[in-house]
Amino acid sequence: MEMLYYPGCSVQYTAKMYDTSAKAVCKKLDMELKELPDWNCCGATTYMSVHELVSHGNSARNLALARREGADEMVTVCPACYITLYKTNEYFQTNPEFADMIRQGLKAAGLDYDGGLRIRHLVDVIVNTVGLDEVEKRIKKPLEGLKVACYHGCMLTRPFGGFDSEERPVILDRIIRSLGAEVVEYPLTAKCCGGMVTNTESSKTIPVVAGLLRAAKEAGADCIAVACPLCHMNLDFYQPEVNRYLGGDYSIPIVYFTQLMGLAMGLSQRELEIGLELVPSDKVLGKYA
Amino acid sequence: MPRSELRTKTRKQKLSPEELSDTFLSHVYALPDGRKLDLCIQCGTCSGSCPTAYAMDYSPREIFAALRAGMLDRVLFSNTAWMCTSCYICTVRCPQQIKITDIMYELKRLGIKYGYTSPSTRSAAMARIFINITNRLGRNNESELMMRFYMAGRWGDAIKNAWRGAKMFFKGRLPMPISGREVAGLSEMRKIREVLERLEEQKAAEEVKH
Ligand code: SF4
Numbered sequence: 001m002e003m004l005y006y007p008g009c010s011v012q013y014t015a016k017m018y019d020t021s022a023k024a025v026c027k028k029l030d031m032e033l034k035e036l037p038d039w040n041c042c043g044a045t046t047y048m049s050v051h052e053l054v055s056h057g058n059s060a061r062n063l064a065l066a067r068r069e070g071a072d073e074m075v076t077v078c079p080a081c082y083i084t085l086y087k088t089n090e091y092f093q094t095n096p097e098f099a100d101m102i103r104q105g106l107k108a109a110g111l112d113y114d115g116g117l118r119i120r121h122l123v124d125v126i127v128n129t130v131g132l133d134e135v136e137k138r139i140k141k142p143l144e145g146l147k148v149a150c151y152h153g154c155m156l157t158r159p160f161g162g163f164d165s166e167e168r169p170v171i172l173d174r175i176i177r178s179l180g181a182e183v184v185e186y187p188l189t190a191k192c193c194g195g196m197v198t199n200t201e202s203s204k205t206i207p208v209v210a211g212l213l214r215a216a217k218e219a220g221a222d223c224i225a226v227a228c229p230l231c232h233m234n235l236d237f238y239q240p241e242v243n244r245y246l247g248g249d250y251s252i253p254i255v256y257f258t259q260l261m262g263l264a265m266g267l268s269q270r271e272l273e274i275g276l277e278l279v280p281s282d283k284v285l286g287k288y289a
Numbered sequence: 290m291p292r293s294e295l296r297t298k299t300r301k302q303k304l305s306p307e308e309l310s311d312t313f314l315s316h317v318y319a320l321p322d323g324r325k326l327d328l329c330i331q332c333g334t335c336s337g338s339c340p341t342a343y344a345m346d347y348s349p350r351e352i353f354a355a356l357r358a359g360m361l362d363r364v365l366f367s368n369t370a371w372m373c374t375s376c377y378i379c380t381v382r383c384p385q386q387i388k389i390t391d392i393m394y395e396l397k398r399l400g401i402k403y404g405y406t407s408p409s410t411r412s413a414a415m416a417r418i419f420i421n422i423t424n425r426l427g428r429n430n431e432s433e434l435m436m437r438f439y440m441a442g443r444w445g446d447a448i449k450n451a452w453r454g455a456k457m458f459f460k461g462r463l464p465m466p467i468s469g470r471e472v473a474g475l476s477e478m479r480k481i482r483e484v485l486e487r488l489e490e491q492k493a494a495e496e497v498k499h
């Protein structure tokens with residue numbers, strides 16, 4: 001199976017291990033991620049803060065390009081890209097006035113969009129299209145004994161829900177459990193990490209990040225599995241500040257769920273780019289490699 | 290009164306508090322489901338759910354209270370909208386289905402447009418730099434973004450984060466800070482932008498008339 005793929009800016013560099021491991025895992029699942037040619041930045045949460053309609057217009061260019069490729073569905077790994085593209089698409093499909101304006105913009109650029117695309121996140125595709133039984137069939141080294149806190153964050157299911165609960169999503173738990181790992185109870189799983197504000201005003205949002213790390217530690221987790229480049233960045237990068245803030249050692253490795261999937265499928269650490277995180281994961285993941 | 294209110298800059302065109310409320314309302318009404326704003330019952334669910342309300346000068350609920358009291362300018366002078374992380378928890382929980390997150394975005398946009406941003410926040414600067422980069426390159430360049438952000442008066446952060454930033458760079462996780470355009474269809478993006486900027490203005494102007 002082949003699927004059109006929207007990578008997004010952050011997986012080109014900051015979150016390159018997410019891109020690499022997602023592609024490797026999809027290949028194992030007999031699914032090829034085909035990159036959308038000449039995609040542009042979706043605008044994330046930031047463009048919207050200055051121009052509303054233009055932000056949707058940028059996002060819509062990607063939708064138009066995807067339709068030009070003949071796709072009915074496009075998958076992305078970044079929840080911010082997912083929700084941005086999804087939102088433009090949703091407003092386009094449900095609000096004719098909005099759709100008309102977007103189409104005027106696209107026409108000026110020689111493009112058009114018919115509203116026929118479906119935007120999906122990779123976790124949804126893995127669970128609901130590929131199926132966890134297919135994942136289980138490919139497990140070579142079950143992650144027995146590994147305790148994982150699954151952190152869903154905000155935008156995977158908010159505000160549109162779609163494939164899981166907005167308040168208490170479990171889709172990552174299900175994926176990680178299918179790998180043979182133990183999923184610890186993690187009540188903060190859908191609480192926000194501070195998003196972009198943690199980058200700009202980290203001194204103010206350290207308490208938010210600290211709460212997330214402490215809860216995972218106290219739940220007995222060996223690592224936190226994430227599905228978002230910004231969650232990864234905030235939880236991984238700011239651990240020194242959190243330790244100072246909490247006055248203790250709350251260090252815990254942050255990994256992408258696709259990296260854990262790859263490990264269980266027998267891929268090497270190098271193929272999954274494990275080791276690019278700042279808080280090293282060897283101690284807890286080394287034995288599965 | 291939060292201190293940030295007292296130190297507003299007045300570089301851009303100033304609006305009276307009434308004009309500001311009208312402009313805000315006309316823009317919000319133009320958003321999908323924007324009219325639901327009038328239905329706020331001041332229950333406080335949004336403020337109670339918001340992960341960063343503790344760091345906001347005014348909590349989300351207070352925006353709607355301020356609007357009714359004709360004091361929206363105070364909210365705009367504050368850091369409130371810029372502490373919003375777009376986590377959408379308020380939006381999914383609001384019993385009146387008000388799209389609070391979208392309204393937070395509108396506050397940010399108004400603040401930028403009329404120069405009412407709290408000096409205590411740097412997120413507005415970040416947004417401007419981000420837009421400059423994505424308009425120019427078609428995609429974001431994280432190194433350029435962070436460097437320009439630090440140079441806009443965040444040297445302390447730059448020093449604090451330098452070692453970790455260098456580590457990321459050597460792990461291949463940060464691009465060179467200078468790069469050329471990354472999207473062949475940049476001119477397409479520009480054309481879309483021109484048309485939609487114009488439509489955005491037109492639509493808000495129409496709403497004012499209603
Ligand atoms: S949750 Fe909705 S109704 Fe309640 S105070 Fe907030 S905006 Fe108003």
Ligand code: SF4
Binds near residue numbers: 338339341378379389
């Ligand atoms: S979307 Fe913004 S205002 Fe709403 S709960 Fe999240 S941070 Fe608070």
